[in-house]
Amino acid sequence: MKDLVLARPGEYKLAAAQAKQLGDLGMAKWYYLMAKKLDTMVEEFDRGYLVDISTLPPPAEYACPAWERSTHAKKLDPALNESCRCISGCLKPTNTKNLYILAGIAPPDIRRAVASRTEWRRQKTDERHPLHGHVPAPSRLKSQKSFLTSTAPLETTPSEARLAMWKEKLNNHPHSPTMHIPAAESLPPGDNNWAKWKCLNRLRSGVGRSREALSRWGYLSGPTTCDCGTEPQTMEHLLRCPLLGGPCTAKDLALYNTKAQQCTNHWLDII
């Protein structure tokens, strides 16, 4: 509980810094004010006062049925992607489609859409809902369109709906090369050791600190030859480097079998 209260101001300050970097001063200010508010809360906590957890600033989907169709909704996504990189240990250039699979979290647009449909169902079926039986007034602006007119109520559980939409999204935009890991709201097989988990996910996503990548990113000026003598040391090469006990495939990495463990251990703390 204390960790939760203590961590949130930092998260908002980070988001503020990122928003400022992106030139969005309005969002930066908002995040900063939130962080300030939280600092006060942390002080109260330290003095031994009771802190009401429900007054903590909302997670990224709070009240999203009201704002998810706004063109500004996507501005939250970089902060969410950063969280997924923290979970998976992946680097910034990692494809976000792969990132969400490795973090076991459905993409933000899908999570927001399902939250709206859940609210729609509550509004339709729960007589205690303040909007029960309400007919929304017509509106011309897309961003102001009520979720009651632009979404369909949920027929399944939110979790099933998110998974179905996620799979459909992946089928419509196949990402290559595939990681052979199905979309699921749980972490793929892996290791409890952070260094191994991080290395495994970088090998899976094909984005890591191989010598070829370091050279491309401007961190390495010398030759990109692997210790085995192969030029250049690409991410693909790491899976079939002769220095490994044997080659490892994307399927092996997906299952985290003995071959994948051997490969991960070899490149540990390197990529």
Ligand SMILES: [Zn+2]
């Ligand atoms: Zn090699």
